[in-house]
Amino acid sequence: MATMARSFLQAISKDEAVAPPLRVVQIEGLAVLKMIKHCKEFAPTLVTGQLLGLDVGSVLEVTNCFPFPVRDDDEEIEADGANYQLEMMRCLREVNVDNNTVGWYQSTVLGSYQTVELIETFMNYQENIKRCVCIIYDPSKADLGVLALKALKLSDSFMELYRGGNFTGEKLREKNFSWMDIFEEIPIKVSNSALVSAFMTELETDTPVSQGDYDRLHSSTTPFLENNMEFLIKCMDDLSMEQQKFQYYYRNLSRQQAQQQAWLQKRKTENMARKSAGEEPLPEEDPSNPIFKAIPEPSRLESFLITNQVSNFCGQINGVAGQNFSRLYLTKALHEN
Amino acid sequence: MAAASEHTVLQFVAPSSTATATATTSVLTARIHPLVIFNVCDCFVRRPDSAERVIGTLLGSILPDGTVDIRNSYAVPHNEFSDQVAVDIDYHHNMLASHLKVNPKEIIVGWYSTGAGVNGGSALIHEFYAREVTNPIHLTVDTGFTNGEGTIKAFVSSNLSLGDRQLAAQFQEIPVDLRMVDAERVGFNVLKATSVDKLPNDLEGMELTMERLLTLINDVYKYVDSVVEGQTAPDNNIGRFIADAVASLPKLPPQVFDDLVNDSLQDQLLLLYLSSITRTQLSLAEKLNTAAQML
Numbered sequence: 001m002a003t004m005a006r007s008f009l010q011a012i013s014k015d016e017a018v019a020p021p022l023r024v025v026q027i028e029g030l031a032v033l034k035m036i037k038h039c040k041e042f043a044p045t046l047v048t049g050q051l052l053g054l055d056v057g058s059v060l061e062v063t064n065c066f067p068f069p070v071r072d073d074d075e076e077i078e079a080d081g082a083n084y085q086l087e088m089m090r091c092l093r094e095v096n097v098d099n100n101t102v103g104w105y106q107s108t109v110l111g112s113y114q115t116v117e118l119i120e121t122f123m124n125y126q127e128n129i130k131r132c133v134c135i136i137y138d139p140s141k142a143d144l145g146v147l148a149l150k151a152l153k154l155s156d157s158f159m160e161l162y163r164g165g166n167f168t169g170e171k172l173r174e175k176n177f178s179w180m181d182i183f184e185e186i187p188i189k190v191s192n193s194a195l196v197s198a199f200m201t202e203l204e205t206d207t208p209v210s211q212g213d214y215d216r217l218h219s220s221t222t223p224f225l226e227n228n229m230e231f232l233i234k235c236m237d238d239l240s241m242e243q244q245k246f247q248y249y250y251r252n253l254s255r256q257q258a259q260q261q262a263w264l265q266k267r268k269t270e271n272m273a274r275k276s277a278g279e280e281p282l283p284e285e286d287p288s289n290p291i292f293k294a295i296p297e298p299s300r301l302e303s304f305l306i307t308n309q310v311s312n313f314c315g316q317i318n319g320v321a322g323q324n325f326s327r328l329y330l331t332k333a334l335h336e337n
Numbered sequence: 338m339a340a341a342s343e344h345t346v347l348q349f350v351a352p353s354s355t356a357t358a359t360a361t362t363s364v365l366t367a368r369i370h371p372l373v374i375f376n377v378c379d380c381f382v383r384r385p386d387s388a389e390r391v392i393g394t395l396l397g398s399i400l401p402d403g404t405v406d407i408r409n410s411y412a413v414p415h416n417e418f419s420d421q422v423a424v425d426i427d428y429h430h431n432m433l434a435s436h437l438k439v440n441p442k443e444i445i446v447g448w449y450s451t452g453a454g455v456n457g458g459s460a461l462i463h464e465f466y467a468r469e470v471t472n473p474i475h476l477t478v479d480t481g482f483t484n485g486e487g488t489i490k491a492f493v494s495s496n497l498s499l500g501d502r503q504l505a506a507q508f509q510e511i512p513v514d515l516r517m518v519d520a521e522r523v524g525f526n527v528l529k530a531t532s533v534d535k536l537p538n539d540l541e542g543m544e545l546t547m548e549r550l551l552t553l554i555n556d557v558y559k560y561v562d563s564v565v566e567g568q569t570a571p572d573n574n575i576g577r578f579i580a581d582a583v584a585s586l587p588k589l590p591p592q593v594f595d596d597l598v599n600d601s602l603q604d605q606l607l608l609l610y611l612s613s614i615t616r617t618q619l620s621l622a623e624k625l626n627t628a629a630q631m632l
Contacts, residue, residue: 028379033375034372037408067439084435087431088435091435096385097383146542189533195382196378216542217550232612314612314615321605326540328605
């Protein structure tokens with residue numbers, strides 16, 4: 001018995017040492033509905049909430065969740081929010097709900113969630129819990145009949161870079177890091193208890209057409225596309241701003257280097273002259289000279305995030321346009337009949 | 338009310354005893370969102386070993402037409418011994434305060450319990466909730482599937498009194514309207530199965546929907562054909578429905594329709610082109626940015 005216990009402990013400690021990578025997020029239908037309800041009721045205000053569940057090997061189970069009240073910047077309210085969170089956790093524990101925080105969920109507008117705030121929140125969570133996940137729900141996409149749930153985490157290499165705090169071109173080249181490597185999307189599984197499954201089978205309406213079908217066939221996707229384009233244009237503007245920042249930096253850098261060269265040339269000739277005059281040569285470096293001060297390289301994080309957003313919008317436009325094709329051909333076929 | 342207490346008669350008194358309120362209670366329906374059922378089931382699965390049933394508070398709002406919209410719920414720990422019931426009132430109030438912080442519009446509308454029907458303890462708990470809110474609703478969800486199906490029933494209670502003396506409470510069943518629209522949006526195939534490996538993506542959903550539409554159209558064809566051939570007795574109502582459906586398609590000359598479709602197609606293509614070119618630009622810019630080595 002003792003040996004068994006020890007081997008069990010060993011097994012656990014071994015597991016701790018090499019935590020298997022997170023492969024799947026398994027969400028209970030209850031949590032899905034709760035998230036959707038919260039996000040939808042408050043749309044277009046962006047809301048967040050906490051995910052509760054269990055961490056089982058490479059699967060992260062999300063079994064419940066609770067919403068956060070809409071946040072204010074007021075400090076008093078913030079303290080109140082922390083109290084609320086503790087109170088809620090305590091209450092849920094009393095009715096035997098898993099009270100392990102495994103991450104948070106948030107709503108988004110047209111999938112524009114790639115922000116510095118999200119990364120900061122994620123790093124905060126990551127410090128306390130080893131494995132956490134962020135679930136994104138997009139109410140605007142849900143109107144098109146899509147279950148727009150996404151589970152995200154930051155990639156390990158990104159977290160390492162972020163902790164180091166430098167996003168210079170050199171570092172990124174070294175790591176071979178590109179904007180696609182910031183976020184990792186984790187596949188979502190939905191699970192339901194047998195009881196829920198029985199009830200849903202029982203309650204499923206007999207009509208052959210569901211609300212989801214109706215939403216999907218709805219042909220007015222123009223507002224969605226328009227908004228998407230608008231966001232895309234805004235992002236492109238931001239991106240070009242970022243680009244200008246870099247150009248400015250590079251221009252400054254090259255100017256500085258030219259100045260340095262000139263100075264060095266001057267110093268060398270001066271030294272030659274001194275040498276021929278039999279004097280000690282002056283040092284070839286002068287840290288006090290302002291032209292030797294390194295210009296800080298702007299962080300590339302922002303532009304990476306914008307790039308991510310842009311690519312996201314492109315993806316969405318592609319997807320919706322693709323759907324529209326099928327819709328149009330369907331209308332055509334129907335009309336011809 | 339004053340007149341009633343003078344004569345000693347056996348009477349039912351609705352919880353809110355004004356005549357108008359009684360009138361509205363008679364048409365009261367409960368509209369239940371699927372989340373509530375999910376929540377009840379989850380609580381039941383997670384109940385303590387000793388508990389026979391779980392109870393909890395229902396949150397929602399009362400719509401102007403008297404329908405009670407039940408949108409949320411939370412479990413409340415309780416104990417039941419033969420004829421005594423202890424509800425954790427502190428817990429109930431804490432949880433209520435927390436929920437109100439998130440959504441002040443959702444107020445208590447009643448309570449739920451698992452099990453097939455109403456029993457002695459229910460009357461006591463109902464009395465407690467009647468103090469929290471006038472005319473609470475009692476929802477029972479039969480998680481045991483006692484008669485082979487998961488029955489969901491809603492009740493309101495009215496008091497049976499003899500003069501001033503309360504004799505008993507009578508639970509009256511009211512109609513239940515299950516709002517499955519939310520669930521439909523998520524998709525029953527996701528919520529029904531005990532485990533779904535992959536969420537359907539846009540195109541798969543579209544395909545499914547189209548298939549369904551196709552079968553529907555085929556069904557209509559079959560029906561019309563069989564009526565025309567005289568195999569099925571014609572039903573005027575169905576005929577009118579079909580006529581309406583066909584008429585709902587706008588009548589456009591082929592030329593105009595073609596233009597319409599082609600224009601939209603071109604719009605979409607333009608969008609596709611734009612987004613692809615942006616993507617290409619992005620990857621190009623990235624290469625240049627990170628590869629740009631100074632000196």
